[in-house]
Amino acid sequence: MTIRGAAFIAGIYEHPGRDLPNHTIWDIHTEVAIGALADAGLSMSDVDALFCDGTAGFGVLTLCDHLGLRPTFVDNTETGGSSYLAHVGHAAAAIAAGKCSVALVTLAGKPRTGSPPVKWAAGPETGFETVWGTASAAHSYALAAQRHMYEFGTTSEQLAEIKVAASIHAQYNPNAFLQKVVTVDEVVNSPMVSDPLHRLDCCVVTDGGGALVIVSPEIAKKLGKTNAKILGHGEAVKHTSNGRIDLTYTGAVWSGPRAFAEAGVTVKDVGYASIYDSFTITVLQTIEDLGFCEKGKGGEFVLDGGLVAPFGKLPFNTDGGGLCNNHPSNRGGITKVIEAVRQLRGEAHPAVQVPNVQIALAHGTGGSLGSRHGSVTLLLGQEDA
Amino acid sequence: MSSLPNPAPMVTSSSQAFWNATAEGRFTLQRCTSCDVVVWFPRKHCPDCWTETLSVFDASGRGTVYSFTIIRKVANDYKAATPFVVAYVELSEGPRVMTNIVDCDPESVTVGMPVEMVFHDTGEGNALYRFRPVGN
Numbered sequence: 001m002t003i004r005g006a007a008f009i010a011g012i013y014e015h016p017g018r019d020l021p022n023h024t025i026w027d028i029h030t031e032v033a034i035g036a037l038a039d040a041g042l043s044m045s046d047v048d049a050l051f052c053d054g055t056a057g058f059g060v061l062t063l064c065d066h067l068g069l070r071p072t073f074v075d076n077t078e079t080g081g082s083s084y085l086a087h088v089g090h091a092a093a094a095i096a097a098g099k100c101s102v103a104l105v106t107l108a109g110k111p112r113t114g115s116p117p118v119k120w121a122a123g124p125e126t127g128f129e130t131v132w133g134t135a136s137a138a139h140s141y142a143l144a145a146q147r148h149m150y151e152f153g154t155t156s157e158q159l160a161e162i163k164v165a166a167s168i169h170a171q172y173n174p175n176a177f178l179q180k181v182v183t184v185d186e187v188v189n190s191p192m193v194s195d196p197l198h199r200l201d202c203c204v205v206t207d208g209g210g211a212l213v214i215v216s217p218e219i220a221k222k223l224g225k226t227n228a229k230i231l232g233h234g235e236a237v238k239h240t241s242n243g244r245i246d247l248t249y250t251g252a253v254w255s256g257p258r259a260f261a262e263a264g265v266t267v268k269d270v271g272y273a274s275i276y277d278s279f280t281i282t283v284l285q286t287i288e289d290l291g292f293c294e295k296g297k298g299g300e301f302v303l304d305g306g307l308v309a310p311f312g313k314l315p316f317n318t319d320g321g322g323l324c325n326n327h328p329s330n331r332g333g334i335t336k337v338i339e340a341v342r343q344l345r346g347e348a349h350p351a352v353q354v355p356n357v358q359i360a361l362a363h364g365t366g367g368s369l370g371s372r373h374g375s376v377t378l379l380l381g382q383e384d385a
Numbered sequence: 386m387s388s389l390p391n392p393a394p395m396v397t398s399s400s401q402a403f404w405n406a407t408a409e410g411r412f413t414l415q416r417c418t419s420c421d422v423v424v425w426f427p428r429k430h431c432p433d434c435w436t437e438t439l440s441v442f443d444a445s446g447r448g449t450v451y452s453f454t455i456i457r458k459v460a461n462d463y464k465a466a467t468p469f470v471v472a473y474v475e476l477s478e479g480p481r482v483m484t485n486i487v488d489c490d491p492e493s494v495t496v497g498m499p500v501e502m503v504f505h506d507t508g509e510g511n512a513l514y515r516f517r518p519v520g521n
């Protein structure tokens with residue numbers, strides 16, 4: 001059994017706010033849930049499954065209580081920023097198994113204006129990783145970037161092209177946190193945060209959130225609108241491998257082939273890709289690992305507008321991505337799915353809408369390339385895909 | 386750059402023996418008695434073959450820089466020590482361990498550079514293992 005065609009993404013909603021001082025994270029969960037259900041033509045009373053990460057309090061218990069839901073299926077999968085892509089795959093599997101028919105996925109967070117950073121429980125690795133002075137994800141991703149540069153000759157200018165492409169897209173998004181088009185020079189001359197990553201190699205920090213509604217084929221048909229068909233899903237955890245961590249690749253080397261095999265398509269079929277972009281290096285390694293180019297050639301692939309919509313080799317992150325638009329709760333996963341659905345519906349901004357997208361890919365990377373992360377790949381398509 | 390702070394690590398019942406040895410200037414590694422793999426970080430089983438019998442030996446303290454970053458700005462207790470280097474060092478026994486590179490100009494650190502271990506007392510019954518360029 002596969003999940004190919006077993007479910008559709010019928011509702012999407014991205015909170016327009018980027019600074020939300022007067023919202024609690026639970027207020028944001030409510031607003032995005034109502035927004036996505038309205039987009040689908042459904043209401044809260046139709047929801048029979050809830051998916052969220054581990055940051056909402058006591059996960060689904062807190063959120064069911066807060067929203068007033070009594071679902072028949074819940075899932076608290078927590079793989080950092082890739083959680084929401086995992087939720088989509090898990091929702092499709094649950095729908096295929098007859099456990100539910102209208103699944104709600106929500107994300108909310110306030111790293112700019114308030115909610116304290118999530119304090120994770122210690123792990124067995126904690127004593128060996130937290131005493132060296134690292135304080136942000138940038139420090140850890142920088143280790144991956146440095147090694148990739150060493151092995152493959154990747155340059156800061158090549159990484160900068162990824163930010164430039166995202167900024168070209170963000171100029172058309174009135175809600176984007178950064179709307180100014182930047183140049184390679186501006187990126188490589190921005191302050192060094194953690195060598196070799198500059199400030200502009202990093203994603204934005206924004207309040208906000210988003211939600212998705214995933215439904216059974218029967219319900220999708222009744223809604224009578226353009227829904228994104230879920231074709232395939234793959235997930236993987238990449239970790240330190242008993243001290244033999246290899247910083248040059250991501251878990252996409254495993255999640256990608258799983259998703260492509262389930263969908264029965266190849267990289268050549270992908271018309272648009274949402275690629276997780278916590279940092280420029282995250283994008284570079286991921287496009288290699290998903291097979292859009294040879295390993296180590298990502299730096300060449302992104303040159304000459306390779307990622308720029310609508311006519312680049314691989315139009316990516318047309319909302320401006322986490323690098324420029326939105327990275328709510330320090331997690332860019334749900335916005336990756338949302339923009340992929342917009343592209344399939346033809347609802348992206350006209351300046352960046354890729355003509356006639358049949359297959360869209362969305363990929364999430366949550367945790368850290370420098371230690372352990374969850375990779376999730378989704379393939380979505382038109383109804384007849 | 387001033388010298389780095391020496392924060393005490395979180396110690397668990399599984400890592401107590403490892404950290405106790407650092408107080409004597411010893412960096413110990415575990416070896417699986419079944420598949421022979423050297424294990425990192427310390428635990429009570431082999432993560433490659435799940436055998437629960439591991440032997441312990443003193444490592445050479447030698448290795449090379451696998452990757453590194455120069456941290457320019459932080460808000461934690463390393464604030465006064467910026468810029469400083471966080472690295473993965475590949476030990477000659479195999480494992481890649483996260484650490485700091487010390488006793489050199491951060492700008493002089495390179496991938497592949499040979500390094501040797503030094504110990505910095507935390508004042509709490511253990512020491513942090515850091516590395517300096519060989520020959521310094």
Ligand SMILES: [Zn+2]
Nearest residue numbers: 417420431434
């Ligand atoms: Zn073993």
